[in-house]
Amino acid sequence: MKKRKLLLVGSTGVIGAGLKAAFVSSYELITGGIDHEDIYMDLSSVDSIKSALKEIGTIDALVCTAGQANFRPLASIDAAGIDKSVYSLGLQNKLLGQVNLALAARAYTKTDSVIVLTSGTTNRTPILGGSSLGMVNGALDAWVKAAATELPNGPRINCVSPSLVEGTPMQFVRAFPGFAVVPMHHVVLAYIRCLESGINGETVVV
Numbered sequence: 001m002k003k004r005k006l007l008l009v010g011s012t013g014v015i016g017a018g019l020k021a022a023f024v025s026s027y028e029l030i031t032g033g034i035d036h037e038d039i040y041m042d043l044s045s046v047d048s049i050k051s052a053l054k055e056i057g058t059i060d061a062l063v064c065t066a067g068q069a070n071f072r073p074l075a076s077i078d079a080a081g082i083d084k085s086v087y088s089l090g091l092q093n094k095l096l097g098q099v100n101l102a103l104a105a106r107a108y109t110k111t112d113s114v115i116v117l118t119s120g121t122t123n124r125t126p127i128l129g130g131s132s133l134g135m136v137n138g139a140l141d142a143w144v145k146a147a148a149t150e151l152p153n154g155p156r157i158n159c160v161s162p163s164l165v166e167g168t169p170m171q172f173v174r175a176f177p178g179f180a181v182v183p184m185h186h187v188v189l190a191y192i193r194c195l196e197s198g199i200n201g202e203t204v205v206v
Ligand SMILES: NC(=O)c1ccc[n+]([C@@H]2O[C@H](COP(=O)([O-])OP(=O)(O)OC[C@H]3O[C@@H](n4cnc5c(N)ncnc54)[C@H](OP(=O)(O)O)[C@@H]3O)[C@@H](O)[C@H]2O)c1
Pocket: 009, 010, 011, 012, 013, 014, 015, 016, 032, 033, 034, 035, 041, 042, 043, 044, 065, 066, 067, 068, 093, 094, 118, 119, 120, 121, 161, 162, 163, 164, 165, 166, 168
Protein backbone atom coordinates (compact mmCIF):
# COMPACT_ATOMS: atom_id res chain seq x y z
CA MET A 1 0.00 0.00 0.00
CA LYS A 2 1.20 3.52 -0.85
CA LYS A 3 2.46 5.39 2.20
CA ARG A 4 0.67 8.58 3.20
CA LYS A 5 2.71 11.76 2.73
CA LEU A 6 3.40 13.49 6.06
CA LEU A 7 5.07 16.89 6.39
CA LEU A 8 6.78 17.25 9.79
CA VAL A 9 7.81 20.80 10.69
CA GLY A 10 10.39 20.97 13.49
CA SER A 11 11.91 17.52 13.13
CA THR A 12 15.28 18.58 14.56
CA GLY A 13 13.75 19.42 17.96
CA VAL A 14 13.17 17.21 20.99
CA ILE A 15 9.60 16.22 20.09
CA GLY A 16 10.13 16.41 16.33
CA ALA A 17 13.12 14.05 16.43
CA GLY A 18 11.07 11.52 18.42
CA LEU A 19 8.26 11.74 15.87
CA LYS A 20 10.66 11.51 12.94
CA ALA A 21 12.14 8.26 14.30
CA ALA A 22 8.64 6.87 14.90
CA PHE A 23 7.13 7.89 11.55
CA VAL A 24 10.00 7.35 9.12
CA SER A 25 8.98 3.81 8.21
CA SER A 26 5.18 4.23 8.31
CA TYR A 27 4.82 7.48 6.32
CA GLU A 28 6.41 9.10 3.29
CA LEU A 29 8.07 11.65 5.55
CA ILE A 30 9.12 15.14 4.44
CA THR A 31 10.69 17.42 7.03
CA GLY A 32 10.44 21.20 7.02
CA GLY A 33 12.27 23.84 9.03
CA ILE A 34 15.19 26.21 9.10
CA ASP A 35 18.20 23.88 9.30
CA HIS A 36 18.96 20.25 8.37
CA GLU A 37 15.46 19.62 6.98
CA ASP A 38 14.27 18.40 3.56
CA ILE A 39 12.55 21.71 2.79
CA TYR A 40 13.40 25.18 4.09
CA MET A 41 10.46 26.68 5.97
CA ASP A 42 10.60 29.57 8.44
CA LEU A 43 7.38 29.58 10.47
CA SER A 44 7.78 33.28 11.16
CA SER A 45 7.47 34.10 7.43
CA VAL A 46 4.20 33.52 5.58
CA ASP A 47 6.04 33.70 2.24
CA SER A 48 8.40 30.95 3.39
CA ILE A 49 5.50 28.77 4.59
CA LYS A 50 3.65 29.21 1.30
CA SER A 51 6.62 28.56 -0.95
CA ALA A 52 7.61 25.42 0.98
CA LEU A 53 4.06 24.05 0.79
CA LYS A 54 3.90 24.81 -2.94
CA GLU A 55 7.14 22.90 -3.48
CA ILE A 56 5.87 19.88 -1.50
CA GLY A 57 2.37 19.78 -3.06
CA THR A 58 -0.56 17.76 -1.74
CA ILE A 59 -0.09 16.19 1.67
CA ASP A 60 -2.03 13.59 3.65
CA ALA A 61 -0.80 14.83 7.01
CA LEU A 62 0.92 17.83 8.55
CA VAL A 63 2.48 17.80 12.01
CA CYS A 64 4.06 20.91 13.48
CA THR A 65 6.35 20.63 16.50
CA ALA A 66 8.00 24.03 16.03
CA GLY A 67 7.20 27.23 17.84
CA GLN A 68 9.00 29.46 20.28
CA ALA A 69 7.96 31.68 23.19
CA ASN A 70 9.84 33.59 25.87
CA PHE A 71 10.09 32.46 29.50
CA ARG A 72 9.99 35.63 31.65
CA PRO A 73 8.78 36.50 35.20
CA LEU A 74 5.56 38.48 35.01
CA ALA A 75 7.08 41.12 37.33
CA SER A 76 9.58 42.02 34.59
CA ILE A 77 7.03 42.25 31.78
CA ASP A 78 5.94 45.77 30.86
CA ALA A 79 2.87 46.72 28.89
CA ALA A 80 3.98 47.13 25.27
CA GLY A 81 2.68 47.03 21.74
CA ILE A 82 3.07 43.85 19.73
CA ASP A 83 6.48 44.77 18.26
CA LYS A 84 8.13 45.52 21.62
CA SER A 85 6.23 43.09 23.85
CA VAL A 86 7.92 40.13 25.53
CA TYR A 87 4.86 38.26 24.29
CA SER A 88 5.61 39.04 20.66
CA LEU A 89 7.80 35.94 20.07
CA GLY A 90 5.17 33.54 21.38
CA LEU A 91 2.30 35.27 19.59
CA GLN A 92 4.07 35.70 16.27
CA ASN A 93 6.16 32.52 16.18
CA LYS A 94 4.46 29.73 18.15
CA LEU A 95 0.83 30.88 17.81
CA LEU A 96 0.56 32.72 14.50
CA GLY A 97 3.33 30.59 12.94
CA GLN A 98 1.38 27.37 13.53
CA VAL A 99 -1.98 28.98 12.69
CA ASN A 100 -0.61 30.41 9.42
CA LEU A 101 0.92 27.04 8.59
CA ALA A 102 -2.44 25.31 9.10
CA LEU A 103 -4.33 27.99 7.14
CA ALA A 104 -1.90 27.85 4.22
CA ALA A 105 -1.79 24.04 4.26
CA ARG A 106 -5.56 23.76 3.61
CA ALA A 107 -4.88 24.38 -0.08
CA TYR A 108 -2.64 21.31 -0.19
CA THR A 109 -4.86 18.88 1.75
CA LYS A 110 -7.54 16.38 0.77
CA THR A 111 -10.82 15.64 2.60
CA ASP A 112 -9.15 12.83 4.55
CA SER A 113 -5.99 14.80 5.38
CA VAL A 114 -5.16 15.77 8.94
CA ILE A 115 -3.27 18.64 10.57
CA VAL A 116 -1.73 18.34 14.04
CA LEU A 117 -0.37 21.35 15.93
CA THR A 118 1.54 21.42 19.24
CA SER A 119 0.59 23.47 22.29
CA GLY A 120 1.71 22.48 25.80
CA THR A 121 0.64 22.07 29.40
CA THR A 122 1.22 25.58 30.76
CA ASN A 123 -2.31 26.89 30.19
CA ARG A 124 -3.60 24.08 32.44
CA THR A 125 -0.65 23.71 34.83
CA PRO A 126 1.02 27.13 35.17
CA ILE A 127 4.75 27.56 35.83
CA LEU A 128 6.73 30.57 37.02
CA GLY A 129 7.77 32.67 34.04
CA GLY A 130 5.29 30.85 31.81
CA SER A 131 2.64 33.50 31.09
CA SER A 132 3.62 33.75 27.43
CA LEU A 133 3.57 29.99 26.88
CA GLY A 134 0.35 29.67 28.88
CA MET A 135 -1.38 32.32 26.76
CA VAL A 136 -0.20 30.86 23.47
CA ASN A 137 -0.90 27.23 24.39
CA GLY A 138 -4.44 28.06 25.49
CA ALA A 139 -5.01 29.97 22.27
CA LEU A 140 -3.76 27.07 20.15
CA ASP A 141 -6.07 24.57 21.88
CA ALA A 142 -8.99 26.96 21.42
CA TRP A 143 -8.16 27.79 17.82
CA VAL A 144 -7.96 24.14 16.77
CA LYS A 145 -11.40 23.47 18.30
CA ALA A 146 -12.89 26.53 16.61
CA ALA A 147 -11.22 25.88 13.25
CA ALA A 148 -12.44 22.27 13.12
CA THR A 149 -16.03 23.54 13.35
CA GLU A 150 -15.49 25.46 10.11
CA LEU A 151 -13.80 22.63 8.23
CA PRO A 152 -16.72 20.20 7.79
CA ASN A 153 -15.19 18.79 4.60
CA GLY A 154 -11.71 18.33 6.02
CA PRO A 155 -8.92 18.41 6.75
CA ARG A 156 -9.31 17.24 10.35
CA ILE A 157 -7.31 19.38 12.74
CA ASN A 158 -6.09 18.49 16.25
CA CYS A 159 -3.55 19.59 18.79
CA VAL A 160 -1.19 17.71 21.11
CA SER A 161 -0.59 19.33 24.48
CA PRO A 162 2.43 17.68 26.10
CA SER A 163 3.69 18.12 29.62
CA LEU A 164 7.47 18.01 30.16
CA VAL A 165 8.84 15.68 27.49
CA GLU A 166 11.69 13.19 27.89
CA GLY A 167 14.94 14.56 26.39
CA THR A 168 14.16 18.25 27.01
CA PRO A 169 17.38 20.19 27.82
CA MET A 170 18.05 20.78 31.54
CA GLN A 171 17.72 24.58 31.29
CA PHE A 172 14.02 24.10 30.41
CA VAL A 173 13.47 21.15 32.78
CA ARG A 174 14.39 23.48 35.66
CA ALA A 175 11.39 25.66 34.78
CA PHE A 176 9.07 22.69 35.50
CA PRO A 177 9.77 21.73 39.15
CA GLY A 178 7.71 18.78 40.35
CA PHE A 179 6.64 17.76 36.85
CA ALA A 180 6.90 14.10 35.86
CA VAL A 181 8.76 13.59 32.59
CA VAL A 182 6.55 12.14 29.84
CA PRO A 183 8.26 9.25 28.00
CA MET A 184 8.72 9.96 24.28
CA HIS A 185 6.70 6.90 23.25
CA HIS A 186 3.65 8.32 25.11
CA VAL A 187 4.14 11.60 23.22
CA VAL A 188 4.35 9.71 19.92
CA LEU A 189 1.10 7.87 20.76
CA ALA A 190 -0.66 11.21 21.32
CA TYR A 191 0.31 12.36 17.79
CA ILE A 192 -0.75 8.97 16.38
CA ARG A 193 -4.19 9.39 18.03
CA CYS A 194 -4.52 12.80 16.37
CA LEU A 195 -3.41 11.45 13.01
CA GLU A 196 -5.07 8.08 12.84
CA SER A 197 -8.02 7.75 15.25
CA GLY A 198 -10.46 10.00 13.37
CA ILE A 199 -10.79 12.65 16.11
CA ASN A 200 -11.34 16.26 15.04
CA GLY A 201 -11.01 19.58 16.89
CA GLU A 202 -9.48 17.85 19.90
CA THR A 203 -6.51 18.59 22.12
CA VAL A 204 -4.82 15.38 23.21
CA VAL A 205 -3.16 15.94 26.57
CA VAL A 206 -0.09 13.82 27.30
N1 LIG B 1 9.88 19.79 25.18
C1 LIG B 1 8.84 19.84 26.00
O1 LIG B 1 8.86 19.34 27.12
C2 LIG B 1 7.57 20.49 25.53
C3 LIG B 1 6.42 20.35 26.33
C4 LIG B 1 5.24 20.95 25.91
C5 LIG B 1 5.20 21.68 24.73
N2 LIG B 1 6.33 21.81 23.99
C6 LIG B 1 6.23 22.61 22.77
O2 LIG B 1 6.49 21.79 21.66
C7 LIG B 1 7.18 22.52 20.66
C8 LIG B 1 8.47 21.78 20.34
O3 LIG B 1 9.19 21.62 21.55
P1 LIG B 1 10.66 21.01 21.52
O4 LIG B 1 11.08 20.85 22.93
O5 LIG B 1 10.72 19.85 20.60
O6 LIG B 1 11.45 22.26 20.91
P2 LIG B 1 12.93 22.32 20.33
O7 LIG B 1 13.72 21.15 20.75
O8 LIG B 1 13.42 23.70 20.66
O9 LIG B 1 12.70 22.21 18.76
C9 LIG B 1 12.01 23.19 18.06
C10 LIG B 1 12.00 22.86 16.59
O10 LIG B 1 11.37 23.95 15.89
C11 LIG B 1 12.26 24.43 14.89
N3 LIG B 1 12.04 25.86 14.71
C12 LIG B 1 12.32 26.86 15.59
N4 LIG B 1 11.97 28.05 15.06
C13 LIG B 1 11.45 27.78 13.84
C14 LIG B 1 10.92 28.59 12.80
N5 LIG B 1 10.84 29.93 12.91
N6 LIG B 1 10.51 27.98 11.67
C15 LIG B 1 10.58 26.63 11.53
N7 LIG B 1 11.07 25.82 12.47
C16 LIG B 1 11.51 26.39 13.61
C17 LIG B 1 13.63 24.10 15.41
O11 LIG B 1 14.55 24.11 14.33
P3 LIG B 1 16.09 24.47 14.60
O12 LIG B 1 16.66 23.31 15.34
O13 LIG B 1 16.64 24.65 13.22
O14 LIG B 1 16.07 25.75 15.41
C18 LIG B 1 13.38 22.72 15.99
O15 LIG B 1 13.34 21.74 14.95
C19 LIG B 1 7.42 23.93 21.23
O16 LIG B 1 6.43 24.80 20.76
C20 LIG B 1 7.27 23.72 22.73
O17 LIG B 1 6.78 24.89 23.39
C21 LIG B 1 7.51 21.24 24.35
